[in-house]
Amino acid sequence: MSQEPVKVAPSDKDDILICPFDEGHSILRSRMAVHLVRCAPNHHGSKKVNCPFNITHICTITEMKIHVNNCPNRSAFEEFVNPDRLTAPCMLPHEMKGEIKCSENWDDGPDDPTYNPSANCAGKYLICNPQGNPPAVRRQIRDMERLRFQRNNKF
Numbered sequence: 001m002s003q004e005p006v007k008v009a010p011s012d013k014d015d016i017l018i019c020p021f022d023e024g025h026s027i028l029r030s031r032m033a034v035h036l037v038r039c040a041p042n043h044h045g046s047k048k049v050n051c052p053f054n055i056t057h058i059c060t061i062t063e064m065k066i067h068v069n070n071c072p073n074r075s076a077f078e079e080f081v082n083p084d085r086l087t088a089p090c091m092l093p094h095e096m097k098g099e100i101k102c103s104e105n106w107d108d109g110p111d112d113p114t115y116n117p118s119a120n121c122a123g124k125y126l127i128c129n130p131q132g133n134p135p136a137v138r139r140q141i142r143d144m145e146r147l148r149f150q151r152n153n154k155f
């Protein structure tokens with residue numbers, strides 16, 4: 001495998017590009033990106049910059065300021081970053097925001113009274129013995145609950 005760039009005769013039609021780093025490099029357009037990956041490290045001092053729209057467009061900073069306004073890849077890039085300008089109908093995430101439709105409205109529900117745990121327990125045969133009381137108090141509460149149950153003939 002030779003590392004030398006492939007030389008293609010000019011008669012071999014089509015797109016032969018000159019390497020931006022070395023005029024001696026004639027590169028097929030389709031191979032330019034691959035070539036630049038290998039060639040660029042050899043020309044770190046060249047002060048050349050990549051076009052933001054196409055990595056195979058390389059020129060000096062001064063030239064690039066002009067190039068970016070005329071780059072043939074610019075329109076494709078702008079369509080990519082500004083999808084609003086696309087004419088094709090497609091569902092984009094930013095179009096999905098806004099009001100979320102929901103058939104359920106909790107404000108229209110029945111006017112339930114606020115839940116009261118104490119009242120809820122009082123009417124039922126549940127032992128309510130709040131934790132965190134000293135043992136004597138808990139025993140007292142337990143006795144009261146037993147009395148309440150007996151009053152209701154539950155035992």
Ligand SMILES: [Zn+2]
Pocket residue numbers: 019020021022025035039
């Ligand atoms: Zn080159």
Ligand SMILES: [Zn+2]
Pocket residue numbers: 051052053054057067068071072073
């Ligand atoms: Zn460009």
